[in-house]
Amino acid sequence: MQTTTSKKNEPSVARERLIEAALKVYARDGLSRATTRVIAEEAGVNEVTLFRHFQNKEGLLSEAMRHFVESMGNQDIGEEEAWTSNLKENLRRFAAGLYGKMVQDEAFVRTMVGEAHRHPEHARTIILDTVRPIRCRFVQNLEAARAAGCVRQDVDLNIAVEAFTSMLLGGMLKITANCSEGYTGDDYVAVCVDLFYAGIATPQGVSQG
Amino acid sequence: MQTTTSKKNEPSVARERLIEAALKVYARDGLSRATTRVIAEEAGVNEVTLFRHFQNKEGLLSEAMRHFVESMGNQDIGEEEAWTSNLKENLRRFAAGLYGKMVQDEAFVRTMVGEAHRHPEHARTIILDTVRPIRCRFVQNLEAARAAGCVRQDVDLNIAVEAFTSMLLGGMLKITANCSEGYTGDDYVAVCVDLFYAGIATPQGVSQG
DNA sequence: TCTGCATGCAAGTGGTTACTTGCAGCGAGT
DNA sequence: ACTCGCTGCAAGTAACCACTTGCATGCAGA
Numbered sequence: 250m251q252t253t254t255s256k257k258n259e260p261s262v263a264r265e266r267l268i269e270a271a272l273k274v275y276a277r278d279g280l281s282r283a284t285t286r287v288i289a290e291e292a293g294v295n296e297v298t299l300f301r302h303f304q305n306k307e308g309l310l311s312e313a314m315r316h317f318v319e320s321m322g323n324q325d326i327g328e329e330e331a332w333t334s335n336l337k338e339n340l341r342r343f344a345a346g347l348y349g350k351m352v353q354d355e356a357f358v359r360t361m362v363g364e365a366h367r368h369p370e371h372a373r374t375i376i377l378d379t380v381r382p383i384r385c386r387f388v389q390n391l392e393a394a395r396a397a398g399c400v401r402q403d404v405d406l407n408i409a410v411e412a413f414t415s416m417l418l419g420g421m422l423k424i425t426a427n428c429s430e431g432y433t434g435d436d437y438v439a440v441c442v443d444l445f446y447a448g449i450a451t452p453q454g455v456s457q458g
Numbered sequence: 459m460q461t462t463t464s465k466k467n468e469p470s471v472a473r474e475r476l477i478e479a480a481l482k483v484y485a486r487d488g489l490s491r492a493t494t495r496v497i498a499e500e501a502g503v504n505e506v507t508l509f510r511h512f513q514n515k516e517g518l519l520s521e522a523m524r525h526f527v528e529s530m531g532n533q534d535i536g537e538e539e540a541w542t543s544n545l546k547e548n549l550r551r552f553a554a555g556l557y558g559k560m561v562q563d564e565a566f567v568r569t570m571v572g573e574a575h576r577h578p579e580h581a582r583t584i585i586l587d588t589v590r591p592i593r594c595r596f597v598q599n600l601e602a603a604r605a606a607g608c609v610r611q612d613v614d615l616n617i618a619v620e621a622f623t624s625m626l627l628g629g630m631l632k633i634t635a636n637c638s639e640g641y642t643g644d645d646y647v648a649v650c651v652d653l654f655y656a657g658i659a660t661p662q663g664v665s666q667g
Numbered sequence: 668t669c670t671g672c673a674t675g676c677a678a679g680t681g682g683t684t685a686c687t688t689g690c691a692g693c694g695a696g697t
Numbered sequence: 698a699c700t701c702g703c704t705g706c707a708a709g710t711a712a713c714c715a716c717t718t719g720c721a722t723g724c725a726g727a
Binding site for chain 2: 277278279281282356359360362363364365366367369372373376377401404405407408409411412414415416417418419420422423426427428429430431432436437440441443444445446447448449452
């Protein structure tokens with residue numbers, strides 16, 4: 250029989266295609282509205298195959314989340330260079346990289362923010378396992394910069410980094426919803442970097458103008 | 459017949475109860491999962507009455523959004539006092555007030571962030587009509603502070619305010635999802651105020667330590 | 668007292684949902 | 698050649714969805 254999209258060469262192609270499709274549909278339609286039928290269609294796979302691989306809708310969701318976290322773990326935001334010198338430029342690169350990634354995954358981010366209540370464990374896993382490593386490296390870099398005398402001593406770097414990433418996240422949510430007025434994402438990121446740099450740098454180290 | 463919850467004294471009680479219930483259910487279950495049956499139940503009103511008042515589900519949604527925007531317009535975040543003096547204290551009060559309001563409406567905020575794609579006009583209306591006035595007042599206050607010499611000249615205040623509110627929004631989303639580590643919302647707000655103040659204040663005006 | 672309006676209740680319609688069952692083909696390893 | 702696992706397809710089930718219809722009730726104003 251003419252199977253429209255089946256390949257059957259590699260082992261368990263359908264499974265991978267279903268997971269990829271699921272993530273796509275989750276992002277596009279939300280976790281609630283992502284139906285097994287639509288996911289299977291998107292994957293080019295029979296709906297029954299979905300239930301044969303993952304017992305039910307929730308099983309697919311869990312597997313898809315695990316896959317997402319793993320695939321994100323292999324990615325880097327900003328190259329780690331010498332953060333002790335040229336702090337502002339490093340901040341700029343980090344912010345631009347993180348903001349770009351967030352915009353890229355905007356739909357998925359929205360879905361997870363919106364459904365964090367209904368799927369608390371998945372939301373927590375994703376936030377902790379994907380953004381924490383990034384944040385930790387960021388904190389370490391700032392600590393190095395502080396050791397070099399570029400960063401104020403009287404500020405909690407953990408919270409400061411949280412505030413910086415939140416600034417980028419919140420801005421992305423508003424800008425991509427077309428609710429910003431008269432400025433672009435690049436403008437926004439630039440101001441964030443400027444403010445944050447001026448906020449954490451040691452006063453005598455702030456380059457003015 | 460024994461009507462369980464009807465009052466029938468005031469005019470059109472059902473309508474108001476339906477709108478209140480709808481907002482509650484939207485926040486709790488999301489826009490997609492909020493069913494007419496559940497909303498009617500929550501309102502203690504027959505489901506048919508819902509369709510008689512608002513033609514369909516979308517009609518109720520629109521009315522509920524309008525109601526939300528109106529009710530928010532009557533609320534104030536921070537009292538407007540003399541912003542030219544004691545800038546940091548004013549920032550603190552504003553931030554605490556806004557953060558508190560966001561936490562209060564956390565579920566609704568999440569719903570709107572998550573479904574902004576599927577209901578772009580409502581999302582835009584809400585963001586623009588409810589948070590813009592607050593932001594505008596904030597910008598004006600900062601401009602006054604700048605005129606008094608407390609605020610740097612070389613920063614776009616519109617974007618800076620956007621960054622500040624985004625910082626609070628993003629932090630709230632993470633903290634209320636139990637994804638913060640070792641700090642409270644108050645800690646977070648305090649650091650945000652500290653960073654932002656150090657970020658926008660004129661260098662000579664920064665009180666150190 | 669009569670009329671109109673808002674509401675409740677019971678029932679139903681057509682569509683969609685998650686999920687199941689039974690059957691058949693096809694490729695790979697033995 | 699034969700089996701076995703993966704897959705497709707057709708069909709069905711029970712629940713739920715938005716939304717409708719018809720009828721009864723009770724309150725308010727005339």
